[in-house]
Amino acid sequence: MELAVCLPVYFFSIIEQMARGAFLGEFEIMVLLALIRLGEDAYGVPISREIEHCSGRGVALGSVYAALERMEDKGLVTSRVGEPTAERGGRAKRYFRVTGQGLRAVREAQRALVKLWSGIPELEGGRP
């Protein structure tokens, strides 16, 4: 009986640990890079605009926040709450910034991607 109860609990713990050690996703990298570019005053709106400007594609604010929350759980970013304003219906902004661990993760992703990209004729010179 105890085994039937404990097994799912430990299974869940294993799943959590696996998720923490996983690679950064494409969108997570973009969000981290946008955060680095924006510096200290980055919150949802400028982050999504920065990604839109650089990628040329629309970005959902909900997806940005989902990625930021995942990365905050992993320790790659931290956040602080700002002051509420009337234009935002009395709701405060939540400012994010990249941690040292987040910077290391981005550098590792960059190293891996550059290595994978190099030496592929179809991708050299930016030609399709």
Place this chain on the structure above:
Amino acid sequence: MSIRRPPALAAWLLDRLGYTRENPALAGDLLEEFQTGRSPAWYWRQAAMVILNGARRNAVVLQWYLEAVAAGLLAEVLTAYVLWRFQLPQRAPDPGLGILSSFKWLLFVIAVILGFNVFRRLIFGGRALIDLKALFAASRAGAQTRPEIAASVFVETFALYLWIYCAVVIVSGPSSPDVFIYWHAVVLTRGLMPALWRMLNAG
């Protein structure tokens, strides 16, 4: 400067499903962007993505819930085997629910919703699939834990009672089709037990 109001139905959905309450900064960002001249269609697309992202998280939780239910089902079968092995009651007892028997389908639906809801709260401490605060009309700030505690006590007591009853029924044979409804209610709410175990043993 006058405040432009976003599409009422989209804003209501985000509020009722708990997203804006859970993440007020996101709600503020959506409103801020909308004030810059974004269209109602843009707001609807943004709201749909917020709900979709939440649905994906719920799908993961549902998978975990079903796995916890499977563990509970295993516990039920093992209990029934022990009862059979020691030749316990030969006749299925009356469940003793009285007038509640007339509302067995409602009980079943409530058991499923509350069981999943409380499981989610206990495991993730996050937004409920259905807002218990609204369901129990709690209005004080920080009162969310009271209806949740009440719901968990109700569900676990009910599930424990049905667990014992159904284990006996498995051994002695069902006296009526109603038994299978109670059986399903037990199986679905038993997913709470691993969640409680984890909560009690969390560091």
